[in-house]
Amino acid sequence: NAGVMQNPRHLVRRRGQEARLRCSPMKGHSHVYWYRQLPEEGLKFMVYLQKENIIDESGMPKERFSAEFPKEGPSILRIQQVVRGDSAAYFCASSQVIGRTDTQYFGPGTRLTVL
Amino acid sequence: ELKVEQNPLFLSMQEGKNYTIYCNYSTTSDRLYWYRQDPGKSLESLFVLLSNGAVKQEGRLMASLDTKARLSTLHITAAVHDLSATYFCAALNEKLTFGTGTRLTIIP
Secondary structure, eight states: OOOOEEEOSEEEEOTTOOEEEEEEOOTTOOEEEEEEEOTTSOEEEEEEEETTEEEEOTTSOSSSEEEEOOSSSOEEEEEOSOOGGGOEEEEEEEESSOTTTSOOEEOOOEEEEEO | OOOEEEEOSEEEEETTOOEEEEEEESSOOSEEEEEEEOTTSOEEEEEEEOSTTOEEEETTEEEEEETTTTEEEEEEOSOOGGGOEEEEEEEEESEEEEOOOEEEEEEO
């Protein structure tokens, strides 16, 4: 059973470009979470999604960031018009059933560098 | 809003010594997690603590939870170099809130 998969593992963008980060949850998991980790810091919650629904986006910046988890395919975290401050590691996690109390399994992360 | 604080932030230990990492959280939490992260890698789940007085052990690591004090500890016994990593605690209340991490370096 493959774990949580994220791609790309490393992404370099110039200021003003768009970044698309993909996350495929573990098989049988229908809940996806995105976190951001700045250098030397802990992970910060961004958004919690179920298939076709955003459940909690309280950690998402109001502008330029969006997330989706379509009925088919991976979850996508999209950052428009990236700025240097967006450089970070972005981790996706998935859980199986009841998201709030179920253990989350983390993917390997996407390290975004904005030049 | 749930806040999670860890201390120390940095810890250098000699091999063979014992030490404890502390994790305080500010409001009621459903459960407490400990994770390990190696440089450039993802998070590895170490322990899930569900109730007051819970204690779990795996090898040289032991985690405990005191929900009344809102405190969890991660105790390292007879440290070895392989334990060098950053350790995070995370408390769950609506969402998972992480501490700032403790960067542990084991010195031969």
